[in-house]
Amino acid sequence: MKKIFIISIFYLFSTNILIADEHKCSGMKKLSKEYLACTAKNIKEGAVKKKDQVKEGTKKIFNKVKTKIKKNN
Secondary structure, eight states, rough: OHHHHHHHHHHHHOOOOOSSSSOOOTTTTTSSHHHHHHHHHHHHHHHHHHHHHHHHHHHHHHHHHHHHHHHOO
């Protein structure tokens, strides 16, 4: 069970952070303030969404483990 948990955590952290809806930054000059701010905003939003997904996933896993432990007792 621990191996599955560790593998799932590693998989969640290794997936692409920028899965979230992105703002289009392609119309701006690269290395301009606006482009860097837009890119940083995309990364931040993606990281927050991924963090929430990981948090929900771990809650589900822990709840399943708790119910199995209660059933065994």
